[in-house]
Amino acid sequence: xxxxxxxxxxxxxxxxxxxxxxxxxxxxxxxxxxxxxxxxxxxxxxxxxxxxxxxxxxxxxxxxxxxxxxxxxxxxxxxxxxxxxxxxxxxxxxxxxxxxxxxxxxxxxxxxxxxxxxxxxxxxxxxxxxxxxxxxxxxxxxxxxxxxxxxxxxxxxxxxxxxxxxxxxxxxxxxxxxxxxxxxxxxxxxxxxxxxxxxxxxxxxxxxxxxxxxxxxxxxxxxxxxxxxxxxxxxxxxxxxxxxxxxxxxxxxxxxxxxxxxxxxxxxxxxxxxxxxxxxxxxxxxxxxxxxxxxxxxxxxxxxxxxxxxxxxxxxxxxxxxxxxxxxxxxxxxxxxxxxxxxxxx
Amino acid sequence: xxxxxxxxxxxxxxxxxxxxxxxxxxxxxxxxxxxxxxxxxxxxxxxxxxxxxxxxxxxxxxxxxxxxxxxxxxxxxxxxxxxxxxxxxxxxxxxxxxxxxxxxxxxxxxxxxxxxxxxxxxxxxxxxxxxxxxxxxxxxxxxxxxxxxxxxxxxxxxxxxxxxxxxxxxxxxxxxxxxxxxxxxxxxxxxxxxxxxxxxxxxxxxxxxxxxxxxxxxxxxxxxxxxxxxxxxxxxxxxxxxxxxxxxxxxxxxxxxxxxxxxxxxxxxxxxxxxxxxxxxxxxxxxxxxxxxxxxxxxxxxxxxxxxxxxxxxxxxxxxx
Ligand SMILES: Nc1ncnc2c1ncn2[C@@H]1O[C@H](COP(=O)(O)OP(=O)(O)OP(=O)(O)O)[C@@H](O)[C@H]1O
Ligand code: SF4
Ligand SMILES: [Mg+2]
Numbered sequence: 001x002x003x004x005x006x007x008x009x010x011x012x013x014x015x016x017x018x019x020x021x022x023x024x025x026x027x028x029x030x031x032x033x034x035x036x037x038x039x040x041x042x043x044x045x046x047x048x049x050x051x052x053x054x055x056x057x058x059x060x061x062x063x064x065x066x067x068x069x070x071x072x073x074x075x076x077x078x079x080x081x082x083x084x085x086x087x088x089x090x091x092x093x094x095x096x097x098x099x100x101x102x103x104x105x106x107x108x109x110x111x112x113x114x115x116x117x118x119x120x121x122x123x124x125x126x127x128x129x130x131x132x133x134x135x136x137x138x139x140x141x142x143x144x145x146x147x148x149x150x151x152x153x154x155x156x157x158x159x160x161x162x163x164x165x166x167x168x169x170x171x172x173x174x175x176x177x178x179x180x181x182x183x184x185x186x187x188x189x190x191x192x193x194x195x196x197x198x199x200x201x202x203x204x205x206x207x208x209x210x211x212x213x214x215x216x217x218x219x220x221x222x223x224x225x226x227x228x229x230x231x232x233x234x235x236x237x238x239x240x241x242x243x244x245x246x247x248x249x250x251x252x253x254x255x256x257x258x259x260x261x262x263x264x265x266x267x268x269x270x271x272x273x274x275x276x277x278x279x280x281x282x283x284x285x286x287x288x289x290x291x292x293x294x295x296x297x298x299x300x301x302x303x304x305x306x307x308x309x310x311x312x313x314x315x316x317x318x319x320x321x322x323x324x325x326x327x328x329x330x331x332x333x334x335x336x337x338x339x340x341x342x343x344x345x346x
Numbered sequence: 347x348x349x350x351x352x353x354x355x356x357x358x359x360x361x362x363x364x365x366x367x368x369x370x371x372x373x374x375x376x377x378x379x380x381x382x383x384x385x386x387x388x389x390x391x392x393x394x395x396x397x398x399x400x401x402x403x404x405x406x407x408x409x410x411x412x413x414x415x416x417x418x419x420x421x422x423x424x425x426x427x428x429x430x431x432x433x434x435x436x437x438x439x440x441x442x443x444x445x446x447x448x449x450x451x452x453x454x455x456x457x458x459x460x461x462x463x464x465x466x467x468x469x470x471x472x473x474x475x476x477x478x479x480x481x482x483x484x485x486x487x488x489x490x491x492x493x494x495x496x497x498x499x500x501x502x503x504x505x506x507x508x509x510x511x512x513x514x515x516x517x518x519x520x521x522x523x524x525x526x527x528x529x530x531x532x533x534x535x536x537x538x539x540x541x542x543x544x545x546x547x548x549x550x551x552x553x554x555x556x557x558x559x560x561x562x563x564x565x566x567x568x569x570x571x572x573x574x575x576x577x578x579x580x581x582x583x584x585x586x587x588x589x590x591x592x593x594x595x596x597x598x599x600x601x602x603x604x605x606x607x608x609x610x611x612x613x614x615x616x617x618x619x620x621x622x623x624x625x626x627x628x629x630x631x632x633x634x635x636x637x638x639x640x641x642x643x644x645x646x647x648x649x650x651x652x653x654x655x656x657x658x659x660x661x662x663x664x665x666x667x
Pocket of ligand 3: 050051182
């Protein structure tokens with residue numbers, strides 16, 4: 001991957017929400033590059049700021065409730081400097097979004113075919129008939145049986161899995177170069193989840209689209225993603241290539257996430273539960289390491305005051321001064337390891 | 347679609363039966379009848395009154411009376427007004443139409459005022475215009491109709507003399523001519539406007555809340571993520587969804603109009619059924635009262651029928667059920 005292949009470059013992005021007339025960052029000075037034809041997964045517990053990030057890229061936040069700063073470079077332009085009208089030329093055409101809940105993501109009063117076509121009305125010069133033709137083609141691309149019939153059905157006439165296929169069809173209708181999939185399978189049955197994942201993989205292979213895959217399901221990620229970025233309280237705490245990351249997770253939070261995942265190795269065991277919860281925006285302690293309150297037995301002498309994201313091996317970044325000292329013990333808690341082997345990586 | 351409408355109309359039959367029984371019982375339990383007023387009249391002794399009662403069928407067994415009444419109803423016979431000495435139907439006809447015109451005018455003006463205000467308040471909610479509109483809503487909600495109508499009549503009818511102060515038309519005009527119709531509308535305007543200005547509360551409030559709600563829905567995010575401009579998001583997605591409860595409300599609205607017309611028609615001396623209703627009650631003209639209650643009940647049923655049909659037209663989820 002070279003710099004020429006960078007499709008999206010997020011630089012120092014801070015997105016703050018208004019709560020009781022005060023602004024609190026849900027994304028805090030975030031940096032991330034997304035390359036062409038790549039799937040980057042963003043993982044983290046609920047409330048970490050994953051959706052806030054996805055929404056920021058497309059300018060989906062309400063202007064009265066949100067403050068955004070930083071830069072979002074996309075195809076030579078800074079999307080953050082765009083007006084709403086300019087953004088409308090990007091949304092749906094260059095970047096599109098797949099939403100979590102297919103039950104609510106579709107307009108209940110509009111036939112699904114029209115919902116797929118709608119974007120084309122604003123982004124292409126296709127005639128009405130051509131649009132319909134295209135919509136039916138897309139329906140078969142997302143593996144909907146009897147696309148002509150489904151074209152004129154209403155969302156309530158379709159099953160959850162089918163509706164999610166419609167949501168995907170809407171997202172790919174104008175062949176965008178980036179798709180932000182915000183928990184595309186969370187609301188679905190396990191069996192259907194796998195099929196939707198397969199569909200996304202296939203579409204990505206064929207259309208050469210980049211995907212930002214937002215999920216808290218590391219299982220989905222390991223199957224699909226080229227790279228993984230772990231988010232905690234609005235910051236990335238670890239970014240790495242999937243294989244590397246799964247083999248050698250460094251940040252205690254990443255380790256905990258991996259340990260809380262059911263796998264062949266821990267069958268029958270009680271699943272690991274990360275102590276505590278993600279603090280809410282207005283109660284988050286922003287000084288020092290944000291994960292510290294959820295760790296037990298850390299030694300303050302070896303902690304950097306505020307750990308920064310550093311590259312410890314090529315393409316593998318971590319925000320923790322002493323990752324080497326921590327391992328997950330059998331008591332389902334993150335504990336401190338030996339002290340002498342202090343992480344010095346720059 | 348048609349299946350739904352037919353089924354919906356069939357449901358009305360039991361509703362009508364229940365309504366008619368209720369109205370009939372109501373008529374029976376009302377104290378006295380049209381002849382009680384004659385008891386004290388000199389020259390009329392009680393046996394004469396008894397004879398008159400028998401002739402009128404008032405002494406028949408209840409179910410026979412009910413069946414006779416229903417039979418009459420189905421033939422358009424709503425009984426005879428003892429006070430006016432005319433068939434109730436004849437008495438009602440002209441007034442019923444006047445009330446229908448007035449109600450239609452109120453409904454039209456209500457929506458004409460309420461829909462733009464509701465949309466504006468919902469779209470720009472929490473802004474200054476929104477606060478003004480909500481303020482207007484509070485005021486109209488708290489204002490009693492009869493006081494407001496009197497005020498309107500006083501200011502625009504008597505003081506400024508912009509509008510006529512009573513009646514439904516100028517009797518000197520040739521019926522069925524253009525100026526006759528214009529004059530009818532002219533007579534309608536002030537009572538209709540008075541009714542409409544206060545009737546907007548429900549519609550504005552519903553529409554506003556519904557738009558604020560719908561704006562936050564996921565499918566609006568979907569539309570935005572497709573690059574649909576904001577104005578189109580409103581016209582294609584938000585408004586249609588937000589109008590559903592307004593349509594559902596129509597039946598209720600019509601009932602409200604009929605009750606409202608009792609005050610309005612009395613204050614503006616507008617010859618409609620509301621005015622007739624009050625007169626008939628005070629004169630114990632019960633065949634007229636009964637007929638009016640029946641008519642009102644039927645109008646309510648038709649209102650809900652209309653609501654349901656409109657809803658089924660706009661909401662595909664209802665059609666399949
Ligand atoms: N519009 C908003 N106003 C105020 N706070 C918000 C708003 N949207 C999100 N938040 C807060 O920002 C934080 C991050 O929210 P976000 O939705 O990005 O989390 P997430 O990682 O996507 O979680 P989930 O897995 O539940 O979707 C949370 O604490 C949330 O409560
Ligand atoms: S080891 Fe220290 S720096 Fe690393 S996550 Fe824990 S508290 Fe933070
Ligand atoms: Mg989310």
